[in-house]
Amino acid sequence: KAGVTQTPRYLIKTRGxxxxxxxxxxxGHRSVSWYQQTPGQGLQFLFEYxxxxxxxxxxxxxxxxxxxxxxxxxxxxxxxxxxxxxxxYLCASSxxxxxxxxxxxxxxxxxxx
Amino acid sequence: GENVEQHPSTLSxxxxxxxxxxxxxxxxxxxxxxxxxxxxxxxxxLIIDIRSxxxxxxxxxxxxxxxxxxxxxxxxxxxxxPEDSAVYFCAASYDFGNEKLTFGxxxxxxxxx
Numbered sequence: 001k002a003g004v005t006q007t008p009r010y011l012i013k014t015r016g017x018x019x020x021x022x023x024x025x026x027x028g029h030r031s032v033s034w035y036q037q038t039p040g041q042g043l044q045f046l047f048e049y050x051x052x053x054x055x056x057x058x059x060x061x062x063x064x065x066x067x068x069x070x071x072x073x074x075x076x077x078x079x080x081x082x083x084x085x086x087x088x089y090l091c092a093s094s095x096x097x098x099x100x101x102x103x104x105x106x107x108x109x110x111x112x113x
Numbered sequence: 114g115e116n117v118e119q120h121p122s123t124l125s126x127x128x129x130x131x132x133x134x135x136x137x138x139x140x141x142x143x144x145x146x147x148x149x150x151x152x153x154x155x156x157x158x159l160i161i162d163i164r165s166x167x168x169x170x171x172x173x174x175x176x177x178x179x180x181x182x183x184x185x186x187x188x189x190x191x192x193x194x195p196e197d198s199a200v201y202f203c204a205a206s207y208d209f210g211n212e213k214l215t216f217g218x219x220x221x222x223x224x225x226x
Binding site (some may be wrong): 031033035042043044045048055056058090097098099100102103104105106107 | 216219
């Protein structure tokens with residue numbers, strides 16, 4: 001069974017640009033959540049999608065957005081990138097709504113220069 | 114919202130000895146407490162979890178205990194081995210209503226051969 005797939009693995013962007021990250025959940029999993037991991041702030045919740053609906057959102061500015069498609073794949077977008085957005089972005093999928101049974105992907109390492 | 118504190122931030126133990134990592138949470142409604150292990154450059158992996166209706170759970174050399182009254186839970190690793198070296202994160206969530214994990218700040222565990 002394939003795990004959670006995140007693309008790309010690494011990304012370098014310039015301040016002010018925008019970026020789109022992709023997450024393909026485990027087959028059959030309907031919930032996708034996104035987290036930002038930084039050395040200073042640790043793992044912070046961004047948002048959760050279930051059946052194409054955003055069910056929960058963390059305390060991040062509106063520059064951070066996402067969506068989920070009918071096949072449960074999810075994308076996350078960050079507009080007007082700032083240096084502080086440099087982080088490892090992790091997505092996690094679970095079979096149903098909720099945090100039980102979370103499986104994380106390997107993440108996308110975003111560097112903003 | 115939920116706040117999870119984790120101690121210690123670093124821990125070194127001799128191979129074969131036991132390691133204990135402690136976490137406290139603030140929201141008495143939290144009912145799910147997973148532990149994740151993250152090796153350098155890899156994704157967080159769930160190693161054990163416990164629900165609030167259970168006081169203790171064990172899986173081979175790993176055990177987790179939960180004290181709902183005091184709002185704290187602990188990870189116990191016995192007979193430590195070099196491959197146990199990693200960063201360990203505790204987390205808490207209230208499933209069935211607030212499906213996001215609030216993570217502790219992590220413990221870097223080093224096993225000394």
